[in-house]
Every structure is written in C-alpha cells, then in structure tokens.
Amino acid sequence: MADNSMTFSNTLMQLGGEDFLRELTEFMLNRIMEADVTQRINAEPHERSDERETYRNGYRDRQYNTRLGTLDLRIPKLREGTYFPSFLEARRLSEKALNAVIQEAWINGVSTRKVDALVQSMGMTGISRSQVSSICRGIDERVQAFLQRPLEGEWPYLWLDATYVKVRKNGRVVSVAVIIACAVSSDGRREIIGMGIGESEAKAFWLAFLLSLKERGLEGVKLVISDSHSGLKAAIQQVFSASWQRCRVHFMRNVLSRVSRASQSVVRAALQQVFVQTEEKSAHATWREVAAQLEKSFPAVTEMMDEAEEDVLAYFGFPKAHRVKIHSTNTLERLNKEVKRRADVVGIFPNEESIMRLLGAVLTEQNEEWLLQNRYLPQHSMAEIDQTAETEVIEALPLSA
Numbered sequence: 001m002a003d004n005s006m007t008f009s010n011t012l013m014q015l016g017g018e019d020f021l022r023e024l025t026e027f028m029l030n031r032i033m034e035a036d037v038t039q040r041i042n043a044e045p046h047e048r049s050d051e052r053e054t055y056r057n058g059y060r061d062r063q064y065n066t067r068l069g070t071l072d073l074r075i076p077k078l079r080e081g082t083y084f085p086s087f088l089e090a091r092r093l094s095e096k097a098l099n100a101v102i103q104e105a106w107i108n109g110v111s112t113r114k115v116d117a118l119v120q121s122m123g124m125t126g127i128s129r130s131q132v133s134s135i136c137r138g139i140d141e142r143v144q145a146f147l148q149r150p151l152e153g154e155w156p157y158l159w160l161d162a163t164y165v166k167v168r169k170n171g172r173v174v175s176v177a178v179i180i181a182c183a184v185s186s187d188g189r190r191e192i193i194g195m196g197i198g199e200s201e202a203k204a205f206w207l208a209f210l211l212s213l214k215e216r217g218l219e220g221v222k223l224v225i226s227d228s229h230s231g232l233k234a235a236i237q238q239v240f241s242a243s244w245q246r247c248r249v250h251f252m253r254n255v256l257s258r259v260s261r262a263s264q265s266v267v268r269a270a271l272q273q274v275f276v277q278t279e280e281k282s283a284h285a286t287w288r289e290v291a292a293q294l295e296k297s298f299p300a301v302t303e304m305m306d307e308a309e310e311d312v313l314a315y316f317g318f319p320k321a322h323r324v325k326i327h328s329t330n331t332l333e334r335l336n337k338e339v340k341r342r343a344d345v346v347g348i349f350p351n352e353e354s355i356m357r358l359l360g361a362v363l364t365e366q367n368e369e370w371l372l373q374n375r376y377l378p379q380h381s382m383a384e385i386d387q388t389a390e391t392e393v394i395e396a397l398p399l400s401a
Contacts, residue, residue, distance in 0.1 A: 136353075151213070
C-alpha cells in the first residue's frame with residue numbers, strides 16, 4: 001500500500017503536483033457543466049435536433065475558490081433561460097440569505113417545526129446570536145446596495161407585481177404584500193429596479209413605493225404593466241405621465257371566473273378574437289363587437305369589458321415588436337415562482353428585515369443573470385416608442401380647412 005502511495009505521489013510531482021490536481025478538477029468541472037447544458041437543451045453543440053429547446057450563447061467566466069486553489073470556470077450561457085451549476089448553488093447570495101433567515105428565526109425562538117428540522121439537519125444548532133447578526137449584516141449591505149442603487153437614463157416600460165408572505169408582528173402572524181418592480185431601459189435591457197413591503201395594497205402604499213423609485217432616478221416611464229391592484233392606477237397618474245396596461249392574462253382569468261366551467265371555452269374564444277388583431281382601431285372595434293355578442297348570455301362579462309377596454313388594450317398604442325412582452329406581467333412570473341419557493345422554505349418570517357434580506361438576495365442574483373442575457377427588447381426598436389406616440393398625436397389633430 002505504501003509503495004502504491006509513493007508511486008502516486010511521485011507521479012503527481014512529475015505532472016506538477018497540486019497544479020495538476022487543480023487543472024484536472026478545473027477540466028472536470030467544466031466538462032460537467034457542458035454535459036449539464038447538453039442534457040438541459042437536448043442537443044450537443046452544433047447538433048441539429050428536433051428536440052432542441054434553445055441554443056448555447058457563449059460563456060461567462062467565474063472563479064471558484066477550493067482547497068486546491070482558485071479554479072477558472074467557464075459557465076455556459078443560454079440564448080433563452082439561464083443555467084447555473086448545482087455545485088455552486090450553496091455559495092450563492094440567496095442561499096446564504098436563506099440560511100441566515102432560518103438561523104435568525106431559530107435563535108430568536110420563533111421558528112416553525114419545519115425550520116427547527118432544517119436547523120437540526122444543517123448542523124446550525126451551535127451558532128451564536130452574534131454570528132447570526134454578523135452574517136445578516138454582510139448580506140444586508142449587499143442587498144441594500146442593489147435595491148437602493150441610482151437609476152440612470154429612461155425606462156419606458158415598468159412592470160409591477162405583488163405577492164404575499166407571512167411574518168411575525170407584535171406576537172401575531174400577519175400577511176404582508178411584497179412588491180417587485182422591473183423595467184426595460186431605453187437600450188432594451190431588463191432590470192429589477194425595486195422591492196417594497198407593506199401591509200396593504202392601498203393607494204398610499206403604491207404611491208410611496210412609486211415615489212421612492214422616482215427619487216432614485218426613475219424617469220421616462222411610458223407604460224406601467226400590472227394586475228388590477230387597488231389604488232395603483234391613481235398612484236401611477238399622480239407620479240408618472242404614463243399609461244396603464246392591465247395584465248391581459250389576469251383579466252382573462254377574472255372574466256372566466258364569472259362564467260360557468262362549461263361556458264369558459266366559448267368566452268375565451270370570443271376574447272381571443274380581440275387579441276389576434278394587429279391594429280389598434282380594429283382591436284377596439286372587435287372588443288365592442290364581442291362585448292355586444294356576449295351581453296345577452298353573459299351580462300357580467302360585458303360589464304367587465306366595458307369598464308376595462310382602455311386599460312386592457314393600452315399596449316396597442318406601442319410598437320408591434322414590443323406588444324407580445326408588454327401586454328401582461330408574464331415577465332415577472334418566473335421570478336415570482338422563485339420568490340415563493342424560497343419564502344415557502346421559511347414559512348413564517350421572523351421580521352420584515354428578514355423578508356427584505358432573503359427576497360432581496362433572490363432579486364439581486366436574478367438581476368445579475370438578466371444582465372448577462374441578450375437585450376429583452378431590440379435596441380433599434382426602442383426609438384419606435386416615441387415615434388408611435390407622435391403618430392397618434394398627429395392623427396388626433398383636426399385637419400386644417
């Protein structure tokens with residue numbers, strides 16, 4: 001056995017010792033990532049396949065510190081979606097934030113049975129209050145630097161969405177709203193620009209949040225896309241000179257909830273006649289025709305359509321190339337699912353600061369991934385927003401005699 005060990009050691013020395021192990025590990029991890037991506041997109045590099053889901057889009061460099069030294073990794077990028085290797089997941093900011101929230105809940109004696117089980121399984125029982133405070137402080141500094149960063153330039157499109165999480169307050173468990181805001185800049189790039197926490201979705205809450213974005217430099221907003229949150233439309237009108245797009249997907253769900261299951265396919269098909277239109281005038285005309293057709297059998301649907309026409313069809317006043325992405329809040333759907341997934345692990349947050357810490361870390365990481373992707377909207381098409389507005393003004397002017 002000793003002879004074998006000596007032979008192996010001698011071989012390592014001849015091949016460069018620890019440098020050889022480091023290079024070998026680096027090579028293996030890069031190959032593992034290539035294999036992961038091949039499996040995820042169902043295609044080898046340059047392979048023609050009917051089952052291919054997307055394409056590779058270069059690499060981003062990442063240094064990974066190990067006992068063997070610093071490894072230089074090349075993480076594959078995808079044309080659509082994102083990829084992050086599982087062996088790096090534990091080092092991500094969001095994972096550190098999740099651990100910190102779990103530790104904080106446990107150390108303060110307000111954890112749930114699920115959190116207690118996590119603490120035991122992760123071997124955190126020996127951690128002190130000062131250690132938890134130190135960990136939280138480091139994460140908070142990075143999260144706040146991201147959430148409070150200055151916003152430069154113009155941001156024509158702004159998406160807003162709210163989800164609810166549970167938190168302990170004054171000895172009670174209450175639900176609080178978590179607002180997430182993302183926007184597209186004038187060069188077509190998408191970023192997460194803010195997050196807010198409040199006990200309700202009243203106008204005062206929305207107004208304070210929008211004003212905080214404006215104070216950080218949010219300008220040039222032309223369209224705000226959201227679900228029909230109470231008080232939001234009035235707050236938008238007070239802060240920005242912008243139109244409001246009521247999420248088309250949520251409106252359809254609201255409509256279908258007012259009719260029987262047997263009638264839903266009929267109503268859905270009728271509304272789809274509106275959304276397949278390519279011109280603003282024909283969309284409004286078709287909307288009114290559909291509303292009239294449904295009035296006898298579905299008066300509640302017609303009433304909803306009469307009230308929501310301008311808000312649901314607002315996106316028709318913007319460039320055709322943008323409409324598929326600005327008619328709904330779908331751009332935030334995947335993000336909200338990740339937020340809920342992390343929040344569900346905690347169950348009940350010990351305080352609002354821990355909500356900001358964990359969810360802010362998730363948003364920080366997602367924004368970094370977005371910045372590495374292609375532009376959300378083509379840069380050359382962004383100038384069409386103002387051109388479209390100018391055309392509408394010209395068409396609205398009366399003809400001179």
